Amino acid sequence: MSVEIQSLDPRVNRLGLHTHEPGSPDTLPPHDHWGTYQVFHQKKRGDRHTAVGIVHAPGPELAMAYAKEQFGRRGETANLWVVDTRHVMALDYIDQDMFATTPEKTYRDPGGYKVNDKIDAYREKMSHEHTP
Amino acid sequence: MYGGGYIPKEETRKTVVNDDPDMLAAFEARVARGEKVEPRDWMPTEYRRQLIRMIEQHAHSEIIGALPEGTWITRAPGFRRKLALMAKVQDEVGHAQLLYSAAETLGKPREAMINDLINGKSKYSNVFNYPAKTWADVAVIGFLIDAAAIVNQVANSKGSYGPYCRALERICYEESFHLKQGHSVFVYLATGTPLQRSMLQDALNRWWKPIMHFFGPSDEMSEHTLTLMRWKVKMATNDDMRQQFLSLYVPKIQELGLSLPDAELRKDADSGKWLFGDPDWAEFFAVIRGNGPCNAERLAVRKAAEVNGAWVRKALQQADARYVTPLA
Ligand SMILES: [Fe+2]
């Protein structure tokens, strides 16, 4: 048995909705809400694009329309990218250890080349040799 | 809005899965170090299951929470108030989308979550089963319910699951706008004509009970609760969040000379804790079971939106499209 819903909202009343009938579940089929797109947002010209989240969309054009609503509706936006999630190849975190020793590779960094000690010692030594 | 600290108990508990003890120890050490857990990391079965429930119910609360206030967009008093309310309601629907995607990263597709919502299997925050009768209700919801949601969401944003924390960071920023605009409506009515003031007092009287219910009854300090706190799924007890809310907001209500419909409500000078009368937990559980004033309407409206939109989604469907779990 279902009863027509009387709402405080006139729009709801115009829909002529009825109470939920138990035992008759409505089910969205799989993929009804389409696939997903990863959204990249650039705040200002010159900034990098940053991954900000996803939208569900049937294709890139509508993904962009949703991305504008969801990630560009306040604050500054210079540009947006949307990428089909299927086209992103990502590493697994379990492989994170392949980068474990990278911070130790100081021979790749400017900070790995400190010579001031040598210069000071040399100047010290020279000053002794040249003063009688 | 609207995590609501309270996640209803499950009617049937699933069988306990025994996870690999070494993996579990490594996972717990990671969480204890304050590192975030990311979607494709190993995680305990129960951690994944509880997070899906919690984030999904949070998402449902946002999308259903848009309904009581959405009612008032067409009747908002003045252009600026209408713009503000439209922006807020759009934010709430946006919050639902952000949260559904965080839950999707754990492996449950959005269609499955919506199905569970419209078929009554999955819950949402109980406050949205109450009606917004007057414009003053919009003030009380925007100011106080969003304030309560902020207490909950700020706590959860320090949790362990990366995608949920990132969604909440964005959400909390928008919630502060909701609270400010709600407070503005609240103050205008409180300092307005006698009729406006009495309309606000009436709304406050009607909403106080659902507000006290918002964080749920005191937690049972079970092994299960303690595990969820250790895993940084549950970040604060329901009582602590309620106390924090009362400390922050009761003074802001009282400074406007408004009263609250609980003669026992006061701050105990010795313990620094708020004392209050019985908030009627029987009503709370009755509403959760589906017997609140608006449960049927909320689900029927949500269901109509899905069913009426189905042909549009189908028409736009592209043959080669395929769903994969989003990355983050
Ligand atoms: Fe929200």
Ligand SMILES: [Fe+2]
């Ligand atoms: Fe909100």
